Amino acid sequence: MNFHTTLKASKSILASAITLALLPTSVFAETDANTELEQDFEIIQVVGDFREQNLQKTASSLSVVNSDDIALRNAQNLEEIVLATPNVNFSSGSSRARYYQIRGIGERSQFKEPINPSVGVIIDEVDFTGIGSAASLFDVKQVEIFRGPQGTKFGANAMAGVINITTFDPAQEFEGSVKAMVGNYNSSSLGLMLSGPASDKLGYRVAVEQFQSDGFIENTYLDKEDTNNKDELTIRTKLKYKASEHLTIDMSVFYLDFDNGYDAFSLDNNRDTLSDQPGFDTQETIATSIKATYSGLNTVDVVSIFSYADSELDYGYDEDWSNADLCVENECPWGDYSSTDYYFRDKASSTQEIRLVSKPDHQIFANTTSWVAGVYHKNESEDLIREYTYGGLESEFDADTIAGFVQLDSKVANNLTLTTGIRVEDRNADYSNSEGVNFEPSDTMVGGKVVLAYQATADSLVYGSVNRGFKAGGVNSSGTLSADNREFEPEYVMNYELGLKQNYLDGDAYARFSLFYMDRDDMQISSYTEVFREDGSTEFVSYLVNASSGTNQGLEIDGAWNINDNFELYGSLGLLDSEYTNYIHTDSDGNETDYSGEEQAHSPQYQFNFGVNYFLNDNFLFNVSVDGKDEFYFSDSHREKSEAIELLNSSVTYFQDTWQVKLWGRNITDEDYQSRGFYFGNDPRDSYTAKGYYQLAAPAEFGITVDYQF
Numbered sequence: 001m002n003f004h005t006t007l008k009a010s011k012s013i014l015a016s017a018i019t020l021a022l023l024p025t026s027v028f029a030e031t032d033a034n035t036e037l038e039q040d041f042e043i044i045q046v047v048g049d050f051r052e053q054n055l056q057k058t059a060s061s062l063s064v065v066n067s068d069d070i071a072l073r074n075a076q077n078l079e080e081i082v083l084a085t086p087n088v089n090f091s092s093g094s095s096r097a098r099y100y101q102i103r104g105i106g107e108r109s110q111f112k113e114p115i116n117p118s119v120g121v122i123i124d125e126v127d128f129t130g131i132g133s134a135a136s137l138f139d140v141k142q143v144e145i146f147r148g149p150q151g152t153k154f155g156a157n158a159m160a161g162v163i164n165i166t167t168f169d170p171a172q173e174f175e176g177s178v179k180a181m182v183g184n185y186n187s188s189s190l191g192l193m194l195s196g197p198a199s200d201k202l203g204y205r206v207a208v209e210q211f212q213s214d215g216f217i218e219n220t221y222l223d224k225e226d227t228n229n230k231d232e233l234t235i236r237t238k239l240k241y242k243a244s245e246h247l248t249i250d251m252s253v254f255y256l257d258f259d260n261g262y263d264a265f266s267l268d269n270n271r272d273t274l275s276d277q278p279g280f281d282t283q284e285t286i287a288t289s290i291k292a293t294y295s296g297l298n299t300v301d302v303v304s305i306f307s308y309a310d311s312e313l314d315y316g317y318d319e320d321w322s323n324a325d326l327c328v329e330n331e332c333p334w335g336d337y338s339s340t341d342y343y344f345r346d347k348a349s350s351t352q353e354i355r356l357v358s359k360p361d362h363q364i365f366a367n368t369t370s371w372v373a374g375v376y377h378k379n380e381s382e383d384l385i386r387e388y389t390y391g392g393l394e395s396e397f398d399a400d401t402i403a404g405f406v407q408l409d410s411k412v413a414n415n416l417t418l419t420t421g422i423r424v425e426d427r428n429a430d431y432s433n434s435e436g437v438n439f440e441p442s443d444t445m446v447g448g449k450v451v452l453a454y455q456a457t458a459d460s461l462v463y464g465s466v467n468r469g470f471k472a473g474g475v476n477s478s479g480t481l482s483a484d485n486r487e488f489e490p491e492y493v494m495n496y497e498l499g500l501k502q503n504y505l506d507g508d509a510y511a512r513f514s515l516f517y518m519d520r521d522d523m524q525i526s527s528y529t530e531v532f533r534e535d536g537s538t539e540f541v542s543y544l545v546n547a548s549s550g551t552n553q554g555l556e557i558d559g560a561w562n563i564n565d566n567f568e569l570y571g572s573l574g575l576l577d578s579e580y581t582n583y584i585h586t587d588s589d590g591n592e593t594d595y596s597g598e599e600q601a602h603s604p605q606y607q608f609n610f611g612v613n614y615f616l617n618d619n620f621l622f623n624v625s626v627d628g629k630d631e632f633y634f635s636d637s638h639r640e641k642s643e644a645i646e647l648l649n650s651s652v653t654y655f656q657d658t659w660q661v662k663l664w665g666r667n668i669t670d671e672d673y674q675s676r677g678f679y680f681g682n683d684p685r686d687s688y689t690a691k692g693y694y695q696l697a698a699p700a701e702f703g704i705t706v707d708y709q710f
Contacts, residue, residue: 048122048144048164049153050357050372050407056501059419059453059463061514061556063088063572065143067168072613072623072651074181074664074705076189076211078121078135078143078163083627083647084609085145086556086574089602092675092695094315095230095260095281096133102147103518104552104578104603105160105493108526108635108676111343111542114382114397114431116471116524118160120150124167124238124252125289126307127349127378129157134256134285136234138179138191139207141168147556148495148516149469151447152421155376155403159469159493167252170203170240171195176710179209183703186226187213205238216699217263219273221323227263227278232256246296254287254309264676264695265321267683271696274326277340279317286310299362303355303374309348316342319389321682332684339389349380369410376403376425395433399472402426415455422448427472437475443490445470459503467495471524476543488546494519504561511559518552525636526601527585547636548582550600571610578603585637595636604630604644621653634677640692645673659708670700 044055044064055064063085075081079097082088090097091108099107100119107117110130121132128134137143143165150158174196181189191209198204215228235255242248263278287309294302319339327336355374363370378401386393407421425445432438447470453463473489497516504510527545558572578600585593599605611625627647634640651664676695681688 044142046144047142047166048146048162050355051370056503056510056512057455057461058501059417059451059461059465059499061147061497061499061512061516063145063147063558065145067141070137070140070143071660071662071707072611072653073625073649073666074651074662074703075137077137078132078165080666081137081143082145083607083629084572084625086558086572086607086609087147087554087576088145088574089604089607089629089632090675091602092264092697094133095228095262095264096258097675098131098133100132100163101602102145102161103516103554104576104600105518105520106602108602109542112384112386112393112395113476113542113544114395114399114429114474115544116474117157118471120154120158120162121165122154122162123165123254124236125291125305126252126254126287126309127157127351128287128309131283131285131311131313131347132163133258133281134234134283135163135165136209136211136232136256138189138209138234139167139193139205139236141166147514148497148518149447149449149467149493151467151469152405152407152423152449155405155423155425155447156401156427156445156471159471159491167207167236167238168193168195168205169250170197170205170238172197172203177708178710179705179707181703181705183213183701185214185216185701187211187701187703201242203240205236207234207236209234215261217271217273219263219275219278221274221276221325222278224278227261227273227275229261231259233258244296246294248293250289250291250293252289254285256283256285256287258283262315262317265317265693267321267685267693269692269694269696271699273321274323275318275321276323276338277318279340280314282312282314284312299359301357301359303353303357305353305355306351308350311345311347313345313347314343315345316340316387322684327684330685333687334684336684340387341389342387344385344387346383347381349378351376351378353377365410368412369408371409372405372407374405376405377401393434395431395437397429397431399427399429401428417451417453417455419449419451419453422446425470429472429474431475437486439475439487441473441475441487443472445472445490445492459507461499461501463497463499465495465497465499467497469493469495473524474544485543485545488524488544489522491524491546492521494521508563509559509561511557514556516552516554516556520550520552523547523550523580523583525580525583527637547580550578550580550583552576552578552600552603566615568613568615569611570613572608574607576603576605576607580636583636598639599633601633601636604632606630619654619656621651621655623649623651623653625649634674635679638679640677640679642674642677642694643672645671647671647673658710659706662705662707663703664705665700665702667698667700668702672699673697 046058087103089101093109106119117130121128146162150162176194179191189211193207195205211232213230214226217228218225219227237253239251260281262281266273289307292304319341353376358371380399382397384395403425405423410418412418428442447468449467451465470492495518500513525547554576556574560570562568580595583595608628614622631641631644647667648669649666653662674694675697678693681690
């Protein structure tokens, strides 16, 4: 692999290309629409859709972050690359980001309730939705972020979009690599990858990585610097078996063991905590996927995909963020309290999909239309034990989903393609808990898309689309809620989109534009109420409720420009305008607040990334990039905001044919910014006065990484 060439392949966007894209296409050299353009950028293939296709010819708004982009940022986890993509945000409230928001839509946390995420996370065909903290990026080939509803392909849990992660396939010849990293906060990682043919028919790839860090929190009460630590083991194995001339079997096996601390919130809103019982955030997952592709039939290929994942998820925190000595050393007018809140989950899911994919020479409707049709089944279960100072809870949740889908890709005129798709999904769930709550919600949901794409030249694609996405309804578990707040209905969204993908300057530059408008109906939003205990302390009870409606609209741009053999620019920009319609929140005292017209939570109005690669010579690469994000509201039910941020990142890489050494830094100006926020009273020193509390994201991080290939 030539690092210089592949690095050029997939830079995610740039200010100069934005300027170029606004000029008439005729300014630049045109080629015949049926001729592939010879370009400096490697052709990026999108693998997350029904058929693999060129990114520049995919009529959808998506970003692809490949292995070289990951290496430039020295990203360890998915949460460390999403800021480089337009209109994608995340929330913490845990040791890693588990939940993501696309175009302002997506969940932010989970406590007692089983939830239906709006953004799917798929890794090698395994559904990791809702447990995205498992998304280690070691030996990952590319991350595809689909923005907007993906109802035909993915169904529920893809109402806002999908993050599809693909690791490298087995190599045809033996190869291996060793990667080692050391950084501040006592951080280190060691990874090993081996791949090659085990026989003429069987290829393998094994990747193992151990990552450790003390974290950037200091518990001043316990005099410890590792109460928010990370200790993460990732093992992945991929097999490719050529069973016969027409049958290929791809298998992936995962073992994940994350043993992280969770001690992130401070009464003083800094990185110095006072808790005497620091929390934990652990995950042990065993997962597998098996994809069988049979091409022996005359008219269709048959694809069967099975996946299974079983996870033990333990999560807990010191609810008072305090200790027994706080009110001895300080005046506390109302006294204090001590409480812990622990959640122990056993979460399992299995999926089975059978898909028929038409062959190129066996299209229908006078040989104008290729097609895909299939059926899908998913079973998911979640058993919870909550151990809480003020009362525990046990619950069981089981859901069964059956779906059918069809997609047609029709050539209606020269260089003009019409894509239509529909998915019907039936979901039946069963929820019960130890408080005597029993619900059996059942939903039948329909989604789909209509996309018209015009390939004007080999360099220019224009498209318009209408997509309908959905996610299922559900139940709230807390017995303190009123009957009206116990169940919530499915949510639907209509997404209207116009897009342009354009190459310029004989392939030295490209840009991608998407203008979208999303109309949300029966919005599922996170609300909360406060329950006052006899000792004067407060329980914070979150629950989901349907607001009337909402809108999300904006613009997404990304591109890159190879100025010459030494300079490369790239960048992205996301603009977002979101608001609630007819949403009135009622607090625990019965007071109503009308949020109609207000911005939705975790929806920054702008987000950008801009970077420069400078190749000093054949051995040295310098990279500087800036990530920016506007302020945003943390919740649907209070108006606490984050701060706007601009984060500076940089790296210097020295590389030879078989090894690389990289000095890197993220947030090198050490900016403070928040990844999660709440509004309530929790400090006994100020009589539990309600105010904003924030989880601070990573400060300046520096390190050195050595990567050796053999």
